Amino acid sequence: MFIATLVLSALLAVAFIGAGVSKVMKVPAMVTAAEAHGFTADSYRNIGLLEIAGAAGLLIGLWWAPLGIAAALGLTALMAGAVIVHVRAKDKVAETVPAVVLTLLAAAALVLHIANA
Template identity: 50%
Template structure:
């Protein structure tokens, strides 16, 4: 495990855990966001579960790297879906730039972990 991959894993966990939790708890702002995107609250909770699983997965990847890589790839795919969802909803770049940044961070994590084990 490289220093960069550890830093990326911690940053991803710090970013995705709280977002996943507020989606699972369906706080008012998340219910509004779900409605904005045309999702049910249950579907948004499902996305929150995936965010929590991804965050925990990259942390578990510090112990078993294949799980971390799988979780990182899952987060990249989740962020691709987030960008598509924002675009479909008519949001501007400012609304989906965080999803792009998070996706790039997840991809950097995957590359550093996988690259260290080639």
């Protein structure tokens, strides 16, 4: 079970660090996306910081279970919020699916982190 937790946590960490850094660095595409969904660039930057912190928490949580559980729970909630934002904005399915997939994967990581605690 630990190997599955390790692999999923590592993959999610890569995804969330990539997404988070692009928000923190205010990549033009992210600024455009933020504004299209009613966020300021600064608030989107804060979301990016949460994504990076969650990624770090998933990895550190492999050795300290409470942090891994908290990080997976936080990322699941963050991505569920992203799904809601996409649905309310009536975005295309292709724009919403990544948030749905990351929500489900973060929830799976939560279950795995709990199982390994």
